[in-house]
């Protein structure tokens with residue numbers, strides 16, 4: 001359950017006058033439950049890409065525990081991410097034609113960060129717990145709320161110390177969105193992973209222990 005330290009982070013894209021994201025100092029405690037919020041274009045996805053190692057950090061320090069992502073090349077970042085982070089996206093990113101269980105196992109077959117038998121056992125446990133009673137069902141036949149729960153089971157089957165979710169409830173109706181929010185909070189309380197959720201959902205924001213508000217790539221002071 002690593003803590004996150006950011007120092008002097010500055011991410012720029014060609015054609016933009018100001019940095020897309022500039023964070024002089026940010027510390028998140030191990031096991032923190034953090035909402036990341038802000039208007040469209042404020043830098044949420046840029047933040048997620050930087051702290052998950054999806055994007056290379058060229059200026060500044062992004063350290064999870066003892067690992068400074070800015071110092072790792074792409075292959076090492078990919079390996080670190082597979083072993084350390086579960087990612088949940090708005091549009092689930094599930095593979096149609098594969099069963100719920102095969103979707104859960106796919107990243108573990110590829111990364112081998114964890115023995116496959118362990119990922120399978122944990123995946124079965126999580127799918128059962130999430131009410132996905134037919135793990136052999138093809139994912140495209142599930143409801144959207146069920147699809148998101150399969151995506152969460154996939155993210156957690158490797159027992160990561162960090163879970164990062166990008167708008168996990170945005171494409172769900174209010175009821176399924178609330179259920180997914182409940183699930184994320186319940187699981188983080190049980191397992192203690194550090195949770196970062198980018199969201200516009202005020203109900204979910206209100207239930208997190210800390211709220212980071214981005215505007216034009218900068219963090220607003222916290223209350």
Ligand SMILES: Nc1ncnc2c1ncn2[C@@H]1O[C@H](COP(=O)(O)OP(=O)(O)OP(=O)(O)O)[C@@H](O)[C@H]1O
Nearest residue numbers: 013014016020038039040041042043044045046047
């Ligand atoms: N690869 C890129 N090249 C140029 N500009 C980019 C690139 N990626 C992001 N930006 C710009 O950086 C800023 C922050 O974008 P980002 O996607 O992080 O915002 P966001 O808060 O996630 O928005 P949304 O809620 O709409 O997803 C925006 O002005 C965006 O246009």
